[in-house]
Amino acid sequence: MILTVTLNTSIDKAYTVEGFEAGRVHRVKGVSATAGGKGINVAMVVAALGEEVAATGFVGGYSGEFIKRGLDQTGIKNEFVDTQGETRTCINIIDETTGLQTELLEPGPFLNKSCEDRFNEKYESLLGISDVIVISGSMPGGIRPDFYARLVSRAKQKGIEVILDTSGRYLKEGMAARPTVIMPNKSEAEGISGREINEEKDILEIIETFMESGIEMPFITLGEEGGYASINGDIYRYVPPKIKTANAVGCGDAMAAGLAVAVCRGYTGERALRLAAATSSANAMTKITGCVQKKDVERLFDKVDIKKLS
Numbered sequence: 001m002i003l004t005v006t007l008n009t010s011i012d013k014a015y016t017v018e019g020f021e022a023g024r025v026h027r028v029k030g031v032s033a034t035a036g037g038k039g040i041n042v043a044m045v046v047a048a049l050g051e052e053v054a055a056t057g058f059v060g061g062y063s064g065e066f067i068k069r070g071l072d073q074t075g076i077k078n079e080f081v082d083t084q085g086e087t088r089t090c091i092n093i094i095d096e097t098t099g100l101q102t103e104l105l106e107p108g109p110f111l112n113k114s115c116e117d118r119f120n121e122k123y124e125s126l127l128g129i130s131d132v133i134v135i136s137g138s139m140p141g142g143i144r145p146d147f148y149a150r151l152v153s154r155a156k157q158k159g160i161e162v163i164l165d166t167s168g169r170y171l172k173e174g175m176a177a178r179p180t181v182i183m184p185n186k187s188e189a190e191g192i193s194g195r196e197i198n199e200e201k202d203i204l205e206i207i208e209t210f211m212e213s214g215i216e217m218p219f220i221t222l223g224e225e226g227g228y229a230s231i232n233g234d235i236y237r238y239v240p241p242k243i244k245t246a247n248a249v250g251c252g253d254a255m256a257a258g259l260a261v262a263v264c265r266g267y268t269g270e271r272a273l274r275l276a277a278a279t280s281s282a283n284a285m286t287k288i289t290g291c292v293q294k295k296d297v298e299r300l301f302d303k304v305d306i307k308k309l310s
Ligand SMILES: Nc1ncnc2c1ncn2[C@@H]1O[C@H](COP(=O)(O)OP(=O)(O)OP(=O)(O)O)[C@@H](O)[C@H]1O
Pocket: 184, 185, 186, 221, 222, 223, 224, 225, 226, 227, 240, 241, 243, 245, 248, 249, 250, 251, 252, 253, 254, 255, 277, 280, 281, 282, 284
């Protein structure tokens, strides 16, 4: 089973408008609200690919109930810990005229030590039934900075592979525990490495430093240009096929899902990368964040261009 961890869950609202401009009133043409937070997106995609998946983290209040109901409808096992604070709402404004997206992300509630303790208890019980764990996104206020490092360590002690998909200080702290996979995008990789990425050489050097610090499979993703990945000691450049992009938010989450499924199924090397990349691009083809059609993934699978660099 694949377990996803989302400490900072949200209700993700997408508004479709024409000609979005700050300071103006807009009539919304279309609206959707889904259970969100990066790990929940991962869980949705894993479920769409047909693997067993459970989702844990924190939820609270009416929004928390909405999220749990959403999970029940998709066959994702709900293993969330309830908090008193209300789960946040995140808004994505999709401008049909320009194709631009504007995101408004609430910070989420402030949590206390008792929430942490209850989560740890739940997490320990889930370790016994998890093959791969995906830890995604930011942490709510009040959670100790080394929390991700502890989650990674506990999983690794049990021989469970961990994908840590986060950024900034969360990534820096979490990397100390050597997750199996990290997958920063370009700006996140620049942030964590403290250097600018201008050419391929920069990316390869950063991947090298990630590997030296004990990360077995570091990725650096470049949006529609694909990215770079080190898998089983080989470094690959991958480029997805040209597709019609409906909403690219959550492509990184879909990538994490595809990779988790690949690891769970025992895929290695190029085959694992192919599934991860095809799944990530399939996400861009649907309007809803964290949503893929299995048939899109299957169609894209052979079309991802993959070159082994070393
Ligand atoms: N427009 C696109 N068309 C096809 N594939 C895409 C597109 N955008 C992203 N992808 C695929 O998704 C992967 C991850 O995308 P990206 O680098 O945008 O991740 P991200 O910034 O972490 O995304 P998010 O945080 O929104 O989930 C890319 O390596 C690529 O394979």
